[in-house]
Amino acid sequence: MTQLTLPTTNPVMEIPKQGMPVTIITGFLGSGKTTLLNQILQNKQDLKVAVLVNEFGDINIDSQLLVTVDQDMVELSNGCICCTINDGLVDAVYRILEREEKIDYLVIETTGVADPLPIVLTFLGTELKDLTTLDSIITVVDTETFNEDHFESDAALQQITYGDMILLNKTDLVTPEKIKSVENFIYDVKSAARILHTQYGQVPLPLILSVNLTPENEYISNHIEENHEHHHHDHHSPHLENDGFISISFQADRPFNVHKFETFLTEKMPQTVFRSKGILWFSDSELRHIFQLSGPRYSLHADEWPTPPKNQIVFIGKNLEKEEIYTNLNNCLLC
Ligand SMILES: Nc1nc2c(ncn2[C@@H]2O[C@H](COP(=O)(O)OP(=O)(O)OP(=O)(O)O)[C@@H](O)[C@H]2O)c(=O)[nH]1
Numbered sequence: 001m002t003q004l005t006l007p008t009t010n011p012v013m014e015i016p017k018q019g020m021p022v023t024i025i026t027g028f029l030g031s032g033k034t035t036l037l038n039q040i041l042q043n044k045q046d047l048k049v050a051v052l053v054n055e056f057g058d059i060n061i062d063s064q065l066l067v068t069v070d071q072d073m074v075e076l077s078n079g080c081i082c083c084t085i086n087d088g089l090v091d092a093v094y095r096i097l098e099r100e101e102k103i104d105y106l107v108i109e110t111t112g113v114a115d116p117l118p119i120v121l122t123f124l125g126t127e128l129k130d131l132t133t134l135d136s137i138i139t140v141v142d143t144e145t146f147n148e149d150h151f152e153s154d155a156a157l158q159q160i161t162y163g164d165m166i167l168l169n170k171t172d173l174v175t176p177e178k179i180k181s182v183e184n185f186i187y188d189v190k191s192a193a194r195i196l197h198t199q200y201g202q203v204p205l206p207l208i209l210s211v212n213l214t215p216e217n218e219y220i221s222n223h224i225e226e227n228h229e230h231h232h233h234d235h236h237s238p239h240l241e242n243d244g245f246i247s248i249s250f251q252a253d254r255p256f257n258v259h260k261f262e263t264f265l266t267e268k269m270p271q272t273v274f275r276s277k278g279i280l281w282f283s284d285s286e287l288r289h290i291f292q293l294s295g296p297r298y299s300l301h302a303d304e305w306p307t308p309p310k311n312q313i314v315f316i317g318k319n320l321e322k323e324e325i326y327t328n329l330n331n332c333l334l335c
Pocket residue numbers: 027028029030031032033034035036062110111112169170171172173198199200201275277292293294299
């Protein structure tokens with residue numbers, strides 16, 4: 001999918017009146033969910049879009065990187081919304097519905113380790129069912145790092161299984177052969193998958209919003225009615241215990257020495273860190289540095305501080321030793 005411009009008449013604007021439409025963006029760690037959300041926010045035209053960002057770490061880095069100038073449109077929830085099923089999610093959606101200003105559309109970004117099924121069931125199995133319409137579940141895939149091993153993660157498999165639309169993102173980093181092989185993995189899991197190819201989440205919004213793809217009735221008859229029969233209302237998902245990902249957050253009111261931080265990255269950071277993101281303060285710079293590490297790559301991008309400077313960084317991976325990471329990062333701070 002390479003067509004990047006919006007048609008002049010934008011069907012996204014024709015939003016159904018009954019129930020606020022909801023799109024859920026899911027996808028594995030670092031696949032490009034926040035990047036896609038920013039594309040949506042930049043191209044939404046007059047649509048009033050509220051976003052609900054759920055982060056795995058204790059610090060909300062993603063919400064600080066959203067392009068929206070209107071922070072009122074962002075609701076946050078930390079931890080994993082699919083695990084604490086799910087008063088937190090219901091409350092956050094209520095807060096959006098109760099706003100004076102009418103919201104046309106809700107987009108939810110899940111964490112990279114989220115199983116989307118409990119989230120869907122929260123919408124369809126609670127009072128939210130009458131107030132919202134689940135439009136689609138979009139699964140973002142990092143085409144470069146995706147391989148068969150991803151399915152050792154239950155969450156990654158569930159994300160593909162329940163994705164109504166699958167965006168093979170980061171196609172700029174791979175060969176056509178790699179794209180084909182990822183498509184084949186996906187078709188093995190889901191033979192009728194709808195797949196789009198994207199770079200930096202660029203996709204015409206009419207292809208992904210108001211597309212009415214989530215088969216609500218199927219979920220209700222397969223999961224909700226079945227659960228009622230078994231008097232089992234808890235949609236708790238054991239995926240985190242299975243996947244073993246943990247997140248470690250570090251904050252400091254002092255700047256890093258850039259050279260020490262680089263040494264930390266190249267020599268001391270555990271190999272088992274799969275994803276890291278941060279807003280960094282270096283002693284020799286007046287700018288903030290957005291740090292992104294996803295699989296084998298990392299980047300630092302400088303821009304102005306909108307707030308007083310401080311260091312915030314999150315690491316997500318397996319078997320991480322918090323004390324060791326803290327000691328190493330404290331050693332990078334300027335005395
Ligand atoms: N080369 C390339 N980089 C991309 C693309 N899309 C996103 N990225 C980069 O990948 C990194 C992770 O992107 P995010 O959008 O933060 O990923 P995410 O899925 O929100 O990450 P988590 O929420 O932490 O799981 C960032 O550095 C992005 O700039 C793409 O199509 N090509």
